[in-house]
Amino acid sequence: MQLSIATALLACTAVRAFSDSSPFVLFSTTGLGPTPNDAQLQTNLQAIASAKEALSSCPTTRYIIVSQPNVHAADLRDRSGAGCNMPNLCRAIASDSVKGRFSVAEVIGQISSEPMKLFLTTNCKEKGKTATIERVELKHLPPVKEESKRAEILADNDHELGQLFETLTGDYTVILVSDPNEFKAYEPEFAEPVHMDLKRQSSDRPIFVGKRAGDSTDNRSLFEKYQFFTPGIFTAILALIIILSILTVGLKALASLEVSYGAFDKQNGPAAQKKQM
Template identity: 35%
Template sequence: MRPSIITLAALAAGVSAFKDTSPFVLFSTSPFHTGLEKSAPLRTNDEVITAASTALSLCNTEVYLFVNAPGITSSDLSSHAPHLRRAASDRKLYGRYIVTEALGLTASTADNLAEVVRKECRASTADESSTMAQALTQTQGGKPIIVSWNYESSTAAGESRDAMVANTDAHFYNNFMRDLEGLKYTVVFSTTPSDTLAADEITYEPTFDVGVHMDLKRALLTRAPAPTASNDTRPLFEKYQYFTPGLFMGILVSLLLLSILSVGISAISSLEVSYGAFEKEMGPAAQKKAQ
């Protein structure tokens, strides 16, 4: 069965969308039930455990490998884990369930899923931290076998972190996947959120100016100020200057303009003109003047 484009795109997501999420990868050489989606962009820890438990309870493989790699993000897997990407996209696989960003995965997620296989499939458990070659020698009575491996968490960043992810991926292939050729197997690769931000990742923390809270005080009683030794006891006209030079000049100019206005009004009112001075003459004298 050829891997779908959606599945590969989900596994090769270039950027981790959330700080508190991590990828979850489940693939098997045996098919899952038809209702299980192949890939999902975002799921919670409970949703991941429910879906994975349903797929694992079919008990249709011989080996169950549970790997826990704390602190690895989707961008780490897409950039520095070629063996895991190749194993998850193998054409021999018939079942896939890949969550690019799983919210709330813990170190016990893989252990809880391994317990489901142990109860439902009556599988035997290999010695802790056994490689695949060592675990295959411990099979009993044809029962399925559970192999678990926990990698150490790293708080490194930059090139040191890239090297850590590459070493984890190489160890995963050399000690587990290479020995699964010809077997029916199911692999659960679980991670936990990273506690270290990348060196070039900047977290924006907004800051706001907090206004000072001031209570308004209202004077409810009217009272005279208490006398002090610094009170000015000079007379009113000595304390304040009422006639400033500008005010004095304005008064003089106003008096001059009022005097000019009064002379003009009196001159106009003294004119004496009779009412007949403006009447048109119509008698013989006016006709002679016209001639």
């Protein structure tokens, strides 16, 4: 009878569960506030709003937030729909000590445990109550296609919950959520391109970083600040020296010619000598 009550809390109105949904379970040893929405198919915002309304009075002094990533409502029911694949959890929900229950079989969207923990801390502090908030993280369930491995891990997680429930005393509230799972789509990563300069600085030469001309704190010498003889300037000076050398030799050759002015006179040329004969 207890298992049937717990299974009814987790039953889904739809025959086929949504692949992107997860169950939300909340039960407490004290009565909960009114829940404005008891539909078994809700968005994550609607489920969180209903849970906050139920816990608005900070009913207990101890809160256990159980995180079971990648869980679906179908994981908590057997194939017949009458049994429970997590008997320890179902027995805890149907226990006589539990006075308040709230569950949503299909929550569309992800519910993280951190915002719920922050709400409980802030809410109980505003009400002037001291509350202990614990977070229990269960092992991630593998993808749905790995059915046998998924059932094995789910059974181990239920056994861990059973050991936890045996230690609970006094007033407490348990919240079961499905945190974002660790199975993400593959996203390729590309390394940044490496830029290499064609000219590399020799490792045995010191590298000086130039500064602004107006920087008075630069105490380096003039030849360290500036580079006066670049390869281009050195090549131009060498070519200029060679050209000036050739020009100097040519001018000296022209200047060394010794020809009398009479050698170019027409009267003293060969034609004039023939006429005189």
